[in-house]
Amino acid sequence: MTDESIDGEAIAERRHLVSLAFRMLGTIAEAEDAVQETYVRWYRLSDQERASIDSPRAWLTRAASRVCLDLLGSARARRESYIGEWLPEPVPVTAFGAPHEPASSDARDPLDRVSLDESVSTALLTVLESMTPAERVVFVLHEVVAVPFREIAEVVGRTDAACRQLAASARRRVRSAAARRVSREEHDRVVWAFAAAAQSGRLDELIAVLDPEVVLRSDGGGRVSAARRPVIGADRVARFLLGIGQKRPEVQLHPLQTPDGLGFAMWLDARIVGVVTLEVGATSVREVRLVLNPEKLSLWN
Known part of the structure; x- marks a missing residue:
């Protein structure tokens, strides 16, 4: 050779x-x-x-x-x-x-x-x-x-x-x-329910699809605005998510398949500015992960 x-x-x-x-x-x-x-x-x-x-x-x-x-x-x-x-x-x-x-x-x-x-x-x-x-x-x-x-x-x-x-x-x-995760089909079913509740804008509906001990983590890497610490609890997470929608209505959320199952891409000005993945239990969302750091979105744009 x-x-x-x-x-x-x-x-x-x-x-x-x-x-x-x-x-x-x-x-x-x-x-x-x-x-x-x-x-x-x-x-x-x-x-x-x-x-x-x-x-x-x-x-x-x-x-x-x-x-x-x-x-x-x-x-x-x-x-x-x-x-x-x-x-x-x-x-x-x-x-x-x-x-x-x-x-x-x-x-x-x-x-x-x-x-x-x-x-x-x-x-x-x-x-x-x-x-x-x-x-x-x-x-x-x-x-x-x-x-x-x-x-x-x-x-x-x-x-x-x-x-x-x-x-x-x-x-x-x-x-x-x-052992804590559900099937891909069940994951996607719960995530669709989560999306519908979030789009409704109703706090009670969103809380209903979140685990009482749900955790939200957002990674901005100091490059963009993000929560510096985990947001814990259904009420706090629901208010946080609805607050994002109210403060930034120009950001569009589109469903997409990820290695974790159904998730969402956050679109702004024809670019993906965030990727959302979720961990799901039997009937509710247990963890929400928002990656907003542009250095971690290189493969999406």
Whole structure:
């Protein structure tokens, strides 16, 4: 294989790498930075070293994962100084195109593995934020990309057994959160009821479709106006949402499918200025997430 064909094969993996890094880091900008650094490491290899690599995809996946592991520590520190609430970046359902088939898999029920749609949902990415950097990297590599533990151990500098423990711990957190969610059909039914109540402008109707302990989080990143702290409780959240509609009637809300299920795009002057995703219980909305930071809307415009 020529140097040009080897490099071409490596460059063709860019979308896969951005997809991988996004799941590990939670924003497209950070994922792009990680992928850029990964390719810097690739081109630092000699021609002979690159020619000796049997699978550029596997090499790049491991290298990108190591970069993300390094970045996760500093990312956590940056989020502690973030202005207001920090939320993972919402992405369109078509953000990363058709996924590749996993390279390999352990012998267990494929239904036990996180679906690729779910793995870029705000709900799951929020759970991943609560994990240690090593847990998150192990979880994404094994549960989403299906990399064997022996290869993951090389990435995180742990033993196979330690990586299995990290994966089990991460899986328990994800399952605990998933147990609270309803089917996609039920989610969308409740969200349509929420939309109708919000459009009615009636406080009592909106309160009726909100969980009594509902939480609203809005992420403006200090770039645009947003609530600096969570809004908690059905009455407060309902008043907050109706207040937005009254103060900014020029903003139009349009339904759209997101990796979290039915959500909404906020349109102003032919641009999306916000994305709304929701977490739903059996009969009501439990969490409302508003991402307004324009730096986290790059894929929507």
